[in-house]
Amino acid sequence: MVASSVRVVLRARPSDHGTQINYQSDKKGVSIVQQKVIEGRPGVQQPGAQNYQFKFDNVLDTASQEQVYEATAAEVVQGALEGFNGTIMCYGQTGAGKTFTMSGGKQNFKQRGIIPRALGQIFTEIKSRPDVAAKVSIQFLEIYNEALYDLLDITTQPHEISIYESSRGLVTVSGLRTAVVGSEAEALALLFEGETNRVIGEHQLNRESSRSHSIFTITMELKPIGEAPGDVLVSKLALVDLAGSERVSKTKSEGLVLREAGHINKSLSILEQVILGLGDKGRDHVPFRSSKLTHVLKNSLGGNCRTVLIANVWADAAQTDETLSTCRFAQRMLRVTCEVSANVVQDSSARVRQLERQVQELQQELSM
Ligand code: ADP
Ligand code: MG
Secondary structure (H helix, E strand, O other): OEEEEOEEEEEEEEOOOOOEOOEEEEOOEEEEEEEEEEEOOOOOEEEEEEEEEEEOOEEEOOOOHHHHHHHHOHHHHHHHHOOOEEEEEEEEOOOOOHHHHHOEOOOOHHHEOHHHHHHHHHHHHHHOOOOEEEEEEEEEEEEEOOEEEEOOOOOOOHHHOEEEEOOOOOEEEEOOOOEEEOOHHHHHHHHHHHHHHHHHHHHHOOOOHHHOEEEEEEEEEEEEOOOOOOOOEEEEEEEEEOOOOOOOOOOOOOHHHHHHHHHHHHHHHHHHHHHHHHHOOOOOOOOHHHOHHHHHOHHHOOOOEEEEEEEEEEEEHHHHHHHHHHHHHHHHHOOOEEEEOOOOOOOHHHHHHHHHHHHHHHHHHHHO
């Protein structure tokens, strides 16, 4: 077992118009200054400023998509190829760049996000290993107002998909299309299909995508072939684009918007409780079942899983409140430490690689 914290990385999207947020950063933290009206002597208000400091594992300010991938996902994906489950989540307000980070921009190849790059890494590794037979499968799920939608099957109605938990705590989402893919191109085609369905859902079925969570799951089974076949290495990689974390003011919204906001606030706050609960050894109840998001992700959080949280912020002065709120959330996640172990490792070469990694991690810890 390896002790591993939830890695928390801040990514700031530059302000494209308007005033840049008053903010300074280095590789490990940010300092944000917010202009405020403060009360001096009773009844006398004057302009002032409040300074906030946050520390993270990494701050990616002007990073390219490739740099973001290397700093957040590459290691988790490599771990998944060695039998460790992994989860990468993007958290932040609408417009902060979560979908850009996860899926990427459409303009050019360089703008590819984490999901296409992860698929690239997986299939490149598989091709380079003639000693293993690999099976890769994909599911793409959307959670909107606590209902589940299959993004790989636009015709499916929400009630047909349900979450099933075995007595051993293994969670499966039944009724969801599981597509076995034999190549990167096939997998990318499915990603594109799911993204298109997300947009169709938005326009035709009134499911606002910024108000929904999407989970792209890649399941890998790697089986050694040849003279001495070993056991299968099974792992799951969950790539999650969370719903916008912005608070909706109760006075301004009503009906559907308020209902959406309620569901999002609840599921994000349960996500927080679950992650904090997993890191708290003294706690025996972790409220996975309290929201669809955490229930679906039950096997992908804590326990056997490496987790990276990308906190996406929008570095525009007008967004300072939401930026502070995202930084606070991310800061709370930083303290969490869980234990991870590979799912099945009897294939000796993977075991050797795993041990090499552990030695490396221990050496790094010692040199800190
Ligand atoms: P979210 O999914 O958090 O609501 P998006 O990913 O849709 O936000 O991003 C909002 C807009 O900002 C999109 O047009 C996107 O292309 C752009 N954008 C986001 N992050 C960056 C970035 N790091 N660099 C350049 N443009 C970005
Ligand atoms: Mg989005």
